[in-house]
Every structure is written in structure tokens, then in C-alpha cells.
Amino acid sequence: MKYISTRGGIAPISFKEAVMMGLAVDGGLLLPESIEAATEEQIESWRGLSYQELAFAVLSRFIDDIPAADLRELINRSYATFTSPAVTPIVKKGDCHIMELFHGPTLAFKDVALQFLGNVFEYLLKESGGHMNILGATSGDTGSAAIYGVRGKERINIFILHPHKRVSPIQELQMTSVTDANVFNLAIKGTFDDGQAIVKAIFNDIPFKDKHQLGAVNSINWARIVAQVVYYIYGALKVTAEEGVDQVDFSVPTGNFGDIFAGFVARRILPGRIRNLVLATNENNLLTRFVLNGDYSVGSVVSTVSPSMDIQVASNFERYLYYLNGEDAARTRKEMEQFAQSGSLHFDDAAQERVRHDFASRSVNEEETIAIIRDFYAAYGYVLDPHTAVGVRAGLAARQSGVPMICLSTAHPAKFGEAVHRAIGQDPEMPVSLAALADQQTRCEVVAAEVEAIKAFVDAHAL
């Protein structure tokens, strides 16, 4: 399988090259040259496989340059850190099948992809004899998942910037309690936006980037998407069998379009099994406006109780745009350049019809989010985290009888205890791993929110 850019500016590359490249060098995003539908025979042979076995079957459709035994080993090691034997177990609550994606080390769904990506990075660097310094900024969740993805790994150092005293105490502890020698937490005296701007400026300094082999772990890496495709297929096979039906729907709380794009890929692999993909947004509803009205125009970010979805520019949107454009890279490049200039894109009626064929969508406000957490707890004694609640609310609204709705649960409620407390009047149960954080040693450097200060730190501590 070869990989190409959504902007058409690179010769086809291998999976390994695609992982190491991250963002395509022409500014586009990398995609496989083709996404083949599985045959009925293949689909039948996937039923009853363990999560890890299914992951191997799915990933080997996209990865042909890592020997099978090594790929199996990478997969097994990535999901051995999950506390549920099913990896992503599904529980039925009323009209929803809730797929719990939060049993990894940081209790959020980003672990599913980042545990795998960390292992793949280490494997490829060992093979090439290279090394890598990962640099990123976080508003809370992604940072800890990235740190846990590479902690203790050879040939990789990671530097994560978070805004000093502006992340929740749990989020801060999840990052700073990781004291492996290759992990550097930098609390910057500024905001998340400052952190992002600093990281962007450093990545734009090409000599500095090359000198330190700087790498990123944001959701544009294809390896992250492909790891997420697995749980859609796992869920669709399991729930269709359990319910004796042909098709399921998925509801997906969405920010960067990464997770829902993985669902789009999964539907192409499993024709006829996945009907609706419900793109659920919070009050940052850019993507809902796009699906419902063909209007993709950036507004300003508002803070909500589901902060990991407080995003205006969806970094994976371009991947879908490429397919919406009939795989026309020249057109995709032109539109993305236009978007960079004007901050908006508008789609004609024909395109809008195709989008609405691909996705349903709903924006869920704060009141609805809190209400659904409360209602769910009252009805089933089950506590939703606020991101999951957005997906559940949108999923229930889009549900049709006879088609099971699988709602992706993207975080453990204890990570967002304040919102949960508001909804149900008590704190969610604290998992042992989170409760234990309070007693652990921490390591963190408080630094000025300045490009030069961060560069000096990286210079002094890079591999």
C-alpha cells in the first residue's frame, strides 16, 4: 500500500515513510492510494476475533512494509496497557450501545491511537538507527496520551508544553507524574494558544527542526487514524451479531474530524454494515454547520464542559474534503489555500447532498449536555463524561428503530468531574489509577512563554 497527499504534491510513499513524515511535505495530509472493501468471506472470518487479532487483520490491509510477526507484536504491546480484556468494551444502556474507548493508561480514547503510534515510532527508529524529539502543546488531554505513548522509549524524547495552572489538577498530574528520563513537561507562563503559537514557530524554523529531528504527534498522523478504524469494525461486527441486524449507526463526539474520519474509512471497508455516522459537536459547531448548510467558516472558540472538542479548525477535515472532491488533489489544494486566506469555504447543493449522504450531524449545547448526563444517571446509574454526553445526545436524536446506535465514549467521567458534579450532584467514582496520582512524585519545569526560552530548553535536553 502506497500513500499519497491530499494536495497531490508528493510521489507515492510507503507506510513507514508516511508515519515518519506526519504532515505531507506539500502541506497536505497523507492518505492510502485506495481503500478496498473487504469481501464477505473476509468479514465473516473477522467475526469472533479478539480486538488484537482484528486489529492485525485491519492494519495489515494498510501496512505492508512491517513483517507480520512484528506488526502483531506491536499491536499486542499497544493494547496490553489497557485494563479491559476487550480493549474497547461495549455496554448497552437504553437505546445506546456505549463503546468505552477509555480503558487505556490516560483514561481517554486518544490512548487507542497513541499507544500504537509510540510503539511504531520506537520500532522504526530502532530499524533506521535514528532518533526523534517530539514537541507539542496541549490544553490537557492530548499531552498526557502522547506522553504515555512514548514514556521510557528508546531514541525518543518528548517535550510537552501546557499552560501553567490552566489545566485541571488531574490533567496536570497525569502529565507531571511521568518522571521517565525521556519526558519533559514544560508549564509555560501563558495560555494554550501561546503554547500552540510557540510550537508552530519552532516547527517553522527548519534548521532547528532538522537539527533536532523534531516530530509531532498531533492527529494528522495516518497511523493514528488507522488504529482508530479498528474499533469501528470491532463494534459494527459485534453489535450486528448480538442484535441480529445487518447495520449499525455510530455517534461520534468530534473536534478535529479525526475520529469521525476513521469511521468514514471503516464504512468503506465494511460496505453495508455501517449506515449513519453522526457527527456530534458541542457549541463549537463549525462541522455541524458544514454538514447541515455547506458552510465551513471559522468562528471564535467558546469554552464548554467538553473542552477537548473546543476547536474551530478541524485538522483532519482536509482528508474528507479530498474524497468529497472525488479524489481530485488539485482542487483540494486550491480549496485549502482559499480557506487559509479567507477562513471559509462554501459548498454547492450537489456537494451538500453528498455530505449529508455521508454524515448526519447535531450540535449539542451545555444545557443539553448536562441534562443528558443527569438523565442517564437517573435511568441507568451510568455516568457519562461530557464529551460522550454530546455524542449520546446527538445519537439519540438521530436514531431510527431497528438500527442500533453505537455511541463512542471518549473519556472516563472522572477526568471531567466538575461537569459531572454539576449534572448529578456528586463526584464520579475515581478509578484507582487516578486516585493514586495524588501521592506520586512529579517533575515539571515552569518556563517563560517565549520561543527562545523553549528552544534553549530543547537545545539543552534533546537527544
Ligand SMILES: *Cc1c(COP(=O)(O)O)cnc(C)c1O
Ligand atoms: C480529542 C477528543 C475528542 C475529539 O476527537 P477528534 O478526533 O479530535 O474529533 C473527543 N473527546 C475527547 C475526550 C477527546 O480527548
